[in-house]
Amino acid sequence: MGQRMTADYVDVPYLQRENTEFLARIWDPPKGTTVRGVVLDVHGGAWCDRDRRAGSRYDAALAAAGFSVVAIDFRCGPDYQHPAASDDVNVAAHWARLRAERLTGDSDRIISVGSSSGGHLALLAALTTHVIDGHSVEICVDGKWEKPESIDGRVSGVAALWAPVDPFTRYKYAQSLTTDLGIRLVTNTEAYFGSEETMADASISRVLTKERSTQLPTVWFARAGNDENVPPEMVDELARTYRQAGGIFTLKHYADVPHGFGHFETAETQRFLDDLRCWLIETIES
Numbered sequence: 001m002g003q004r005m006t007a008d009y010v011d012v013p014y015l016q017r018e019n020t021e022f023l024a025r026i027w028d029p030p031k032g033t034t035v036r037g038v039v040l041d042v043h044g045g046a047w048c049d050r051d052r053r054a055g056s057r058y059d060a061a062l063a064a065a066g067f068s069v070v071a072i073d074f075r076c077g078p079d080y081q082h083p084a085a086s087d088d089v090n091v092a093a094h095w096a097r098l099r100a101e102r103l104t105g106d107s108d109r110i111i112s113v114g115s116s117s118g119g120h121l122a123l124l125a126a127l128t129t130h131v132i133d134g135h136s137v138e139i140c141v142d143g144k145w146e147k148p149e150s151i152d153g154r155v156s157g158v159a160a161l162w163a164p165v166d167p168f169t170r171y172k173y174a175q176s177l178t179t180d181l182g183i184r185l186v187t188n189t190e191a192y193f194g195s196e197e198t199m200a201d202a203s204i205s206r207v208l209t210k211e212r213s214t215q216l217p218t219v220w221f222a223r224a225g226n227d228e229n230v231p232p233e234m235v236d237e238l239a240r241t242y243r244q245a246g247g248i249f250t251l252k253h254y255a256d257v258p259h260g261f262g263h264f265e266t267a268e269t270q271r272f273l274d275d276l277r278c279w280l281i282e283t284i285e286s
Contacts, residue, residue: 008060011052014072014095015088016138016145022088024095025052025071027063034066037109037284038100040155041071042089042125044116044260046188047167048077055115057263058273062113065277067284068103070096074121077192082202085192089125090153095139097152109284111157112217113276116229116260119163119221122155123204126217129153157218157283159276162227162259166206166234168199173231181228205241216247220279222262222272223251229259250279 014024029035039062043054052071059069074088093110101107114122129152138145164170167189174185193199200206208216219242223235235251242249252275254261254268262272 008063013140014070015074015091016140017075017088017136022073022075023052024073024092025059027059027069027071029063029066029068035068035103036066036281037068037104037106037111038096039067039069039280040089040093040096040110040112040122041069042074042092042112042114042118042122043071044114044118044161045076046185047082047085047117047121047192048188054263055113058113058276061273062277062280065281067280068099070099077188080192082193082198083124083128086121086124086128089121090129091137091139091151093125093129093153093155094148094151095141097154098139098141107152108154108156110155111159111280111283112155113159113161113280114163115161115262116163119158119160120165120167120202120204122158123160123163123165123219124202124207125153126155126158127204127207127211154215155217157220157280159220159222159279161222161262162224162230163221164230164234165238166203167193168196168203169234170230171196171199177228185229205238208238208241208245208247216242216245218248218250218283220250220276220283221252222276223253224257224259224261225253225255226257227259 009027013021015022041055052073072092075084097107100109112122171189174182257266257268
């Protein structure tokens with residue numbers, strides 16, 4: 001159980017399921033900096049692709065702003081199916097809460113940031129913190145594997161970045177596309193969710209209505225103006241549903257940029273990073 005380090009981050013095992021270890025990439029603030037809190041980065045990839053390295057651009061920026069960022073690997077399709085990924089995000093949040101307690105003295109100083117499908121998973125996990133699958137779970141605490149008696153996956157907020165918050169609606173939209181993107185989205189969504197019924201059941205609006213949670217995390221949503229991946233109507237519906245349920249939902253629009261623009265240089269990338277940093281600080285300090 002070793003660590004792999006660079007000058008900017010360290011990779012550590014944080015979760016073990018059935019003898020398979022999953023890594024977290026930890027980006028810490030500069031030495032001598034007071035840690036504001038912990039950011040849990042949930043990568044995207046249409047529920048099947050990419051890993052903890054995907055968000056390195058904003059992970060590094062948020063670490064420089066005083067956050068301890070933990071970017072996680074977790075079970076994805078096609079090898080695993082729903083709700084494997086969101087269950088792992090819940091366990092990762094529990095692990096990150098322990099880290100927040102150790103670094104700041106307050107386990108509630110934790111916020112999830114999810115890109116694309118990772119935004120969907122971060123929201124889903126935050127609204128279903130009591131749901132954990134029946135597989136054995138071990139987490140690494142102070143270099144030792146432990147089986148927690150219970151999982152506390154609560155977060156104070158979720159930053160959902162260009163997220164497909166309704167898998168079924170996005171699946172139907174993707175079927176209408178005559179592009180390689182459409183084929184990829186259809187293939188990956190089928191691989192992870194398995195059926196249209198399961199896709200629909202994983203809609204954040206539907207989960208929000210079904211769960212009727214009284215403790216809704218604050219949500220900040222970054223929408224790309226030229227997003228060919230996520231129809232804007234599904235985001236508008238979630239914003240209405242979330243606010244009607246009593247939650248705080250901030251929708252930020254970034255014009256003339258494509259899906260995933262925060263991962264590369266665009267005319268809006270720096271404004272996005274500044275907005276995200278300011279929201280994180282405001283939310284973690286409130």
